[in-house]
Amino acid sequence: MNCERIREIIITDYADGAVTDADARLIKEHLSSCRECRKFEALVQSSTVAPFQRLEREDVPPGIWDAIREQLPEPAPGRAFSLRAAVSRLFFVPRPALLALSSVSICVAAALLIYFHFSPPGASGGYNxxxxxxxxxxxxxxxxxxxxxxxxxxxxxxxxxxxxxx
Amino acid sequence: MKFQLIYAQRGKTRFMHNNQTEEVIARASNGDLQAFRDIYDAYSGFVFNVALRVTRHREDAREITQEVFVTVHNKLKSFRYQSSLRTWMYRVTVNASLNYIKKHASLKSRTVAYDDALGSSYSRDYMAEKSEREHNEGVINRLLGMLTPEQRACIVLRSMEGLSYEEMADVLAIDVNAVRSRLKRAREKLLSVRKEVLENEL
Structure with a gap:
């Protein structure tokens, strides 16, 4: 790989630690023998990566929740405690699980229907x-x-x- | 039952997308305010900070944070779990921030110019007293100001929020190579302006 290609990787995947071990080894080998690319790599880290990583998150200013709350539609009276909501919470099944369960039930039902519909009494596999x-x-x-x-x-x-x- | 979410810190930990999260989403979408408050507590940190860094204004970030949570509240019922809630929230936040900038473009261009001029004229007097953190903050704000809003979003998601390239592609609705080339252009720009920015700050 030439210097141009090496620098393209340095400024993206290498700077972000997203290169494979093999590529990382290749780049380190190149850096050990190429002074200009070494300088470039140090500059990328110190000017485009490290300052942003050092930055601390700011606290969320107070009062935002209250402002949001004012913009939300008022819940219907008693809705939060309705029987329907309570029942649905009681029998809550996560969506992926519900999907899997329904698929399996439909398959089983279809298999049973086909089995009984197309197997006359006395046929092999049915009742003897x-x-x-x-x-x-x-x-x-x-x-x-x-x-x-x-x-x-x-x-x-x-x-x-x-x-x-x- | 307490809604347990792990705050994303530089990408080292991840929000869990589990049954408990789904239950909280289901409750919040059915009008349970406490469930929605739990979602707010878990996600408002990154929503505000992403908006702050992309727009570079606290008041804008405040407004965007409000807008994001009202939007999320209204759309929770149609959330289809195709991506994690966290990824979806990042997407809504980035889109809201970019739209906000576009909408207020003419006004902000004057404001930013004013802020920058103010910063540089006062910098010589009190920069020496600034802590390292504040100094870094000033440098970052100026560096980000040199980028386009889309490039800012990329740098923020990658270097501050610690998202992987795949997650960024999902959030920004572009492919991974487009993420790579956007990051490359943003960093090349940062390299080209760093001298000017550092001289201004020192």
Missing amino acids: GTVQDEKMQYMAYIMGFSDTMSGRNQGEYSYIEEMFFE
């Missing part, structure tokens, strides 16, 4: 017909609907049933 029949029979047995499984003939009642019906 045989299993379903067995379940139905078992349920019927539990609930006492199946005479064949209970081994009773029609017209026969159990002891408890007789208590009620006869």
Whole structure:
């Protein structure tokens, strides 16, 4: 790199500590052998960077808040304590999180809809017909609907049933 | 719950953009005055100082600070979190300062000339008694006066506020190379006028 290019970097990225380590090494090497660029670098630091960095912040003058406050619209009566505001504060979800949550919910809902809409009963991956029949029979047995499984003939009642019906 | 923001000091620390900040923004945009006061307490320091250095007048900086916070209050509802609140506030402040200068350009050109003339005519008498801080302040004010308002904004954001080139590009709505070339021109100008300024101040 020639002196002109080196000085361009010195007055911007190098002065602001924004160069890569490799570039910083390159410039330091150049500075160690180039007197004019060394003088330039010292001048940039002392005249264009350091005085501004040394400057302290001034305190904000009093009274600005009151002047701002006067220009703000008056809040509606009771608005700050409204039920709606309280509820929304209670269930406040940060915007990015809300966005992520909504996206996931929509995707899940869409996936379920597609899955059930396009999968006929008994199709692979859906409910198995045989299993379903067995379940139905078992349920019927539990609930006492199946005479064949209970081994009773029609017209026969159990002891408890007789208590009620006869 | 106290709104905790870290003041930006020369870019070493950053305002946190977290859920708590978002909650305060949400409350302030719903008319909660205390939440907006918290935002004011956290950000008014840099708003006032950026405006002060860009305009070089305390009264102007005062007016701009008021204008910035009223604008921010009215636009909080439309704040979309695409950048941090801090970056947004810097942008509003710089734009307000530059617009203010444009609006009052003819008036200010007379005022600045008057201020500078006053400074130089009195400088020989009481400069010796000035503290180093005040001296530095005078040099800075004169150096900044040699730059265009846009160049001043660049120097202020970089060297006083410690923003990175990327953050400056975001605040100034230009690309990083434009930031670099604006800084380069500003510093070249400072180098060319420094002798004149220093001689005036000593």
